[in-house]
Amino acid sequence: xxxxxxxxxxxxxxxANFLEAFLSDSNPAGDFSSGTALRDLTIGALAAxxxxxxxxxxxxxxxxxxxxxxxxxxxxxxxLRDAVVAILSNFFITPKAGAKSRGTALGHASQLTDIFxxxxxxxxxxxxxxxxxxxxxxxxxxQNDLIPIVDSTGAVLEYQFRIPLVAVATGAAHDIDPGLFSxxxxxxxxxxxxxxxxxxxxGKGPETVNxxxxxxxxxxxxxxxxxxxxxxxxxxxxxxxxxxxxxxxFGDPEMQRDRLDLGKPFLAVHVGGMVDxxxxxxxxxxxxxxxxxxxxxxxxGVINMFRDPSSxxxxxxxxxxxxxxxxxxxxxxxxxxxxxxxxxxxxxxxxPFTAATDELDPSGTVSYTIGRIGPTYNDxxxxxxxxxxxxxxxxxxxxxxxxxxxxxxxxxxILDVAIVDPANDESSFKSPVDxxxxxxxxxxxxxxxxxxxxxxxxxxxxxxxxxxxxxxRQWMEVVVGTDARPTRFDGRSLRVRYRxxxxxxxxxxxxxxxxxxxxxxxxxxxxxxxxxxxxxxxxRLSPTAPSQLDNxxxxxxxxDFISAFDTSATPIDxxxxxxxxxxxxxxxxxxxxxxxxxxxxxxxGERITYRSSDLVVVDPKKQTAGPLLxxxxxxxxxxxxxxxxxxxxxxxxxxx
Amino acid sequence: MANGRYDIYFQIVPENQFTGSxxxxxxxxxxxxxxxxxxxxxxFVKYLMTPIGSDPLDTTYGTDLPHLIxxxxxxxxxxDILLLAVDKTAKAIQGFQISSDVPDDERLAxxxxxxxxxxxxxxxxxxxxFIDNVADQGLTFLLPTLTPRA
Numbered sequence: 167x168x169x170x171x172x173x174x175x176x177x178x179x180x181x182a183n184f185l186e187a188f189l190s191d192s193n194p195a196g197d198f199s200s201g202t203a204l205r206d207l208t209i210g211a212l213a214a215x216x217x218x219x220x221x222x223x224x225x226x227x228x229x230x231x232x233x234x235x236x237x238x239x240x241x242x243x244x245x246l247r248d249a250v251v252a253i254l255s256n257f258f259i260t261p262k263a264g265a266k267s268r269g270t271a272l273g274h275a276s277q278l279t280d281i282f283x284x285x286x287x288x289x290x291x292x293x294x295x296x297x298x299x300x301x302x303x304x305x306x307x308x309q310n311d312l313i314p315i316v317d318s319t320g321a322v323l324e325y326q327f328r329i330p331l332v333a334v335a336t337g338a339a340h341d342i343d344p345g346l347f348s349x350x351x352x353x354x355x356x357x358x359x360x361x362x363x364x365x366x367x368x369g370k371g372p373e374t375v376n377x378x379x380x381x382x383x384x385x386x387x388x389x390x391x392x393x394x395x396x397x398x399x400x401x402x403x404x405x406x407x408x409x410x411x412x413x414x415x416f417g418d419p420e421m422q423r424d425r426l427d428l429g430k431p432f433l434a435v436h437v438g439g440m441v442d443x444x445x446x447x448x449x450x451x452x453x454x455x456x457x458x459x460x461x462x463x464x465x466x467g468v469i470n471m472f473r474d475p476s477s478x479x480x481x482x483x484x485x486x487x488x489x490x491x492x493x494x495x496x497x498x499x500x501x502x503x504x505x506x507x508x509x510x511x512x513x514x515x516x517x518p519f520t521a522a523t524d525e526l527d528p529s530g531t532v533s534y535t536i537g538r539i540g541p542t543y544n545d546x547x548x549x550x551x552x553x554x555x556x557x558x559x560x561x562x563x564x565x566x567x568x569x570x571x572x573x574x575x576x577x578x579x580i581l582d583v584a585i586v587d588p589a590n591d592e593s594s595f596k597s598p599v600d601x602x603x604x605x606x607x608x609x610x611x612x613x614x615x616x617x618x619x620x621x622x623x624x625x626x627x628x629x630x631x632x633x634x635x636x637x638x639r640q641w642m643e644v645v646v647g648t649d650a651r652p653t654r655f656d657g658r659s660l661r662v663r664y665r666x667x668x669x670x671x672x673x674x675x676x677x678x679x680x681x682x683x684x685x686x687x688x689x690x691x692x693x694x695x696x697x698x699x700x701x702x703x704x705x706r707l708s709p710t711a712p713s714q715l716d717n718x719x720x721x722x723x724x725x726d727f728i729s730a731f732d733t734s735a736t737p738i739d740x741x742x743x744x745x746x747x748x749x750x751x752x753x754x755x756x757x758x759x760x761x762x763x764x765x766x767x768x769x770x771g772e773r774i775t776y777r778s779s780d781l782v783v784v785d786p787k788k789q790t791a792g793p794l795l796x797x798x799x800x801x802x803x804x805x806x807x808x809x810x811x812x813x814x815x816x817x818x819x820x821x822x
Numbered sequence: 823m824a825n826g827r828y829d830i831y832f833q834i835v836p837e838n839q840f841t842g843s844x845x846x847x848x849x850x851x852x853x854x855x856x857x858x859x860x861x862x863x864x865x866f867v868k869y870l871m872t873p874i875g876s877d878p879l880d881t882t883y884g885t886d887l888p889h890l891i892x893x894x895x896x897x898x899x900x901x902d903i904l905l906l907a908v909d910k911t912a913k914a915i916q917g918f919q920i921s922s923d924v925p926d927d928e929r930l931a932x933x934x935x936x937x938x939x940x941x942x943x944x945x946x947x948x949x950x951x952f953i954d955n956v957a958d959q960g961l962t963f964l965l966p967t968l969t970p971r972a
Contacts, residue, residue, distance in 0.1 A: 178879060195828055196828060197826065197829045200918040200922075201869060201914070202829040202830075203832060203864065203868060204830050206868075207830065210877070214878075
């Protein structure tokens, strides 16, 4: 909107006075005072024009400054926005267009069928609230992934499947509450309805003036990923969905990834050259299905597995050296064995192999010897005469019994772990609802084989590279093999549903791009260390309350509060949660005292549980279960944790 | 003593050259400057003959006297209006000059309607107004011709 220039009689009088002084100085003989004809001709005719020009010039000056632009636009919000955008565009800062809401919908099908959803298929919640599948290509759901819903007689009522959806437009209005989609394009004739069981999130409107101004100090910076200001500015500009970030670099207590351990527990140096970028992105549900005990590539790409189907590694010990003389670039090379797993050797990941010969086309082999005595290192394993064996294989593929490796990327909370094709002898553990074998209990250490169907099966998570946890390089395994039967589930398909960061891959790809990355540093975008909250609220209704409250609505209010809480400034206070509920639901007369139980998914993959009746903080004094870890040595501080909640862990109930 | 700063001199248009209500002209010669009591008379006449409200930058400037042209007001009432207009003009001129460095011969002392001549056959009127400055110089001018009579 255009701004207007207003002039008052005082402005005209002031202009006339100026002109009078100016003309009197220029022509001292002329009388330009009030009432004269000369004044009428030379001042009266021009004073208004001159007053306008002066006011316009003043306004232009105001419009050029962020400090005065608000005054110049006279309270017109649209004019103010245009003016601020115009000023900041001089510094290549443009307002963010907003972010699209995302969530997972639940589809219902009357028959078992493969599902194909085109990116153009629309799901309409209500007029104006339209979503499409969150995929750039045809989204395929194999019929094996459809969950049968059975009744008490075992008859299948319907099949359910999950669809990641994204809004077609930006704006918080698309953060829809749970409910049924009023219509959707017929992507499959057997699909009867689509609903969203949980609230969508992440929708955000165009950046407001205040948000632009708040961002301006950091936005005006070098567009390189070299310091906190520039990293914030660059990523903010390129990823509107980014809600915040924290950068840990050299000297920060959270920067532990650059630590070089020198063999002794307390002998380590920080060598620098690393930058961790903790991203605050919305959570999105995803899932991965893998074969238990199968081969998985290490997500961090480190090639440190060594195999030789023709040899026996029985005599190889930790500390031995594999000397490779052929089959790899830059040879000979010597590699330190750090683990002997029987059929394969693990070498020090800090000095990995330079290529994975099993990924070559055709696959190749290496020539090698193993020994302890240099320079030949052939005293432990070699061909006759100490010459190299020629059947070695280098690999980044690992296979661990009882485990699957999740794809690289943040894992903020695990929603469900299930064998989708359970063996017949596991029938007592099958869910009567979907026929899967679920693992509801996460434990630290090896899952117990003694877990009953009533108590629920156990699973554990292991992160092999804790200093790169919650990143694209995270190597996390989900362990379901039990202590007594490690191979109990091997060969079965394990599906893991979990929440990750929406849009993380795009940020990682951007930062790792050769054109963007800082050449002298290893920058790693990652998620915060997740802390999941569990809350059980009990409340009393006022005697005058006209009706009962919906407990699910109360729980959702609490979940939204926790998810949006900025703990970088102050920690969550248990009393604030109670106050929130009382304020939001005035008919509640009292919220009974309660504790918050929360658990940190440590960078090691272990879960550490805490309980608090006041501040919700990761404090050893509040720890109730889990290993006693030196979290600081993994870079875990208040600045690198993120508190999250989901509806399955937050409940509310009315008491009398 | 005419040592003040000059204003532009304007003069009444001869009666046979009137067009509408435009009575004044910069003259047939090149523009003239004016000082002294004649400048004061010009100042006075311009205020007196400006229809009040016609100056968009100062709507209080002027008098009701020009509104008499073409009106159906009686001669007696016209005289009252003339007296009021002259009085308002005198006060306005003195107001302009009170805080200004104005030479004595340009500073207004009094303005007096010395003669009101009814012309029933027109119908209309003529009037003589005597302008006196602080230097005790006087000048009479005649409405509607504004011809000064020394």
